[in-house]
Amino acid sequence: MRPFAYERATSAEDALRRHAEGAAYLGGGTNLVDLMRLGVELPSRLVDVTHLPYDQIQLDPNGGLLIGAAVSNSDLAADRTVREGHPVLAQAVLAGASGQIRNVATVGGNLLQRTRCSYFQDAAKPCNKRNPGSGCPAIEGEHHNLAILGHSEACVATHPSDMAVALAALDASVHVRGHAGERVVPIEDFYRLPGDAPERDTTLEPGDLVTAVEVPPLGMPSRYRKVRERASFAFALVSIAVALRVDGGVVRDVRLALGGVAHKPWRARRAEEALRGNPVTEEFFLRAAEAELEAAEPLRDNAYKVTLARNLIVRTLAELGEGT
Amino acid sequence: MxxxxxxxxxxxxxxxxxxxxxxxxxxxxxxxxxxxxxxxxxxxxxxxxxxxxxxxxxxxxxxxxxxxxxxxxxxxxxxxxxxxGLAEDGRLSPVQEAFIEHDGFQCGYCTPGQLCSATGMLDEAERGWPSAASEDLRVDPVLDDDEIRERMSGNLCRCGAYMGIVAAVREAAARREAAEA
Incomplete structure (x- = not known):
């Protein structure tokens, strides 16, 4: 690992100033320290932002949440209010990583973790995300666990976060502190598709500091499901976050997002549209899944993900629909 | 330079x-x-x-x-x-004792991590923290074998002593509960 200076930020302004001088932000470090050890990240200076006052979960009277960026994944998933009002969020967080990692990893860090594409993590290999213009060996190589939607000729990586998939379904937004002040970015505008600039996972500008995640009230049943290669402590092949409101056997409201399929959490608006106002039957669930997955462009070795996503959509909707 | x-x-x-x-x-x-x-x-x-x-x-x-x-x-x-630091006054902790009793190891390399992880995990469960194995997040979880396996998934054992590890953790959880009752 390359030597680096370590500093603690005393305020958001202080963190931004140090970043402008060349320091990289350090949260829980469960991804960054690993990437430094792998030689993927080579900061010469780290500024620790975990001591800033962003460690609280605030509940507004309507049932919305404001989750500080420094809240640990464990504390978020254990929070009674979250478990009660936004179970899909608690379930998604619990589906990720291990107990040890969740105890340290922060909400901000979870949002900003990098892809686990094996070429990105191998500093000896070309990778357009790590080294723009060097090429993407995954397209012809090992890509069984990579994207089926929204990928480009430059990058077929997937976003690894489970939490972000739930946040996409929940219409969450990200509070950002930048050089021009504070702003609130809807999660759909926060992440981006790779296009010809896969080195950028998000729309954040250099120095932007994530301070909180805002989650509006939900008020309907929700659920997160994840399919992976072993029962626990593995990244998603495909995952799904669903919230569903049924009245008189008809879908009144639905939110659906997929994980493990794209460069960002994939909000399935076409599926939602196909469901809204229609009967809660498997036939319509299947139509909705197919409407969304029509756009899928699987690679040589990951067409199974299209089937998996379809089945996961149908099954999760059926489970949620039964309980209503 | x-x-x-x-x-x-x-x-x-x-x-x-x-x-x-x-x-x-x-x-x-x-x-x-x-x-x-x-x-x-x-x-x-x-x-x-x-x-x-x-x-x-x-x-x-x-x-x-x-x-x-x-x-x-x-x-x-x-x-x-x-x-x-798990033992106190020369006495093994309940988790350590349970690992011996239930053969929760073979080569022993993963054991220190398993012991510390189980110790921390039992505290988490006592605080009512859920896991991915918890069906209903509104109620406090009961530590059955599925819960134990899920919560200990961050600790690998290449010898495959998982049967003994789960038994040991189950025993340590039961002893802790009995001690509090």
Whole structure:
């Protein structure tokens, strides 16, 4: 690992100033320290932002949440209010990583973790995300666990976060502190598709500091499901976050997002549209899944993900629909 | 000038198993490196050094963490318990005793991490924390075998002593509950 200076930020302004001088932000470090050890990240200076006052979960009277960026994944998933009002969020967080990692990893860090594409993590290999213009060996190589939607000729990586998939379904937004002040970015505008600039996972500008995640009230049943290669402590092949409101056997409201399929959490608006106002039957669930997955462009070795996503959509909707 | 080769040092204080240590550490050093190399506490093991195997699990501020991913310099003032600190007054902890009773190991390499992880996990369960195995998040979970397996999934055992490990953790959980009743 390359030597680096370590500093603690005393305020958001202080963190931004140090970043402008060349320091990289350090949260829980469960991804960054690993990437430094792998030689993927080579900061010469780290500024620790975990001591800033962003460690609280605030509940507004309507049932919305404001989750500080420094809240640990464990504390978020254990929070009674979250478990009660936004179970899909608690379930998604619990589906990720291990107990040890969740105890340290922060909400901000979870949002900003990098892809686990094996070429990105191998500093000896070309990778357009790590080294723009060097090429993407995954397209012809090992890509069984990579994207089926929204990928480009430059990058077929997937976003690894489970939490972000739930946040996409929940219409969450990200509070950002930048050089021009504070702003609130809807999660759909926060992440981006790779296009010809896969080195950028998000729309954040250099120095932007994530301070909180805002989650509006939900008020309907929700659920997160994840399919992976072993029962626990593995990244998603495909995952799904669903919230569903049924009245008189008809879908009144639905939110659906997929994980493990794209460069960002994939909000399935076409599926939602196909469901809204229609009967809660498997036939319509299947139509909705197919409407969304029509756009899928699987690679040589990951067409199974299209089937998996379809089945996961149908099954999760059926489970949620039964309980209503 | 070869600035890349020049280590950056920082002074920190760690409280480990009740004893305070002032240390001059390389900023790159993990807590695992410092425990093993500087303090001679070689119970915590370096398995994968990537947070994937759990052999380095220790308790920091009472919470189980992967010592390999924790930069020592970021833990100035931390209260740490390693496997060497689980026993009290020469008596093994209930988790340690249960691992012996149920053969919760074969080669022993993952055992210090398993012991610290189980210790931290039982505290988490006692606080009512759910897991991915919890069906209904509104109620406090009951530690059945599925819950134990899920909660211990951050600790790999290449010998495959999982049957004994789950039995040991189940026993330790039951003893803890009995002690509180």
């Amino acid at each position: 070869d600035s890349e080769a020049t280590p950056v040092k920082a002074e920190i204080t760690l409280r480990v198993n009740g004893a305070e240590h002032r240390l001059d550490v390389d900023t790159r050093a993990s807590l695992l490196d410092v425990l093993r190399e500087d303090l001679g506490l070689t119970g915590s093991k370096k398995g994968c050094d990537h947070g994937q195997c759990g052999a380095c699990t220790i308790l920091v501020g009472g919470r189980r963490v992967n010592a390999c991913l924790a930069l020592a310099v970021a833990h100035d003032g931390a209260e740490i318990v390693t496997v060497e």
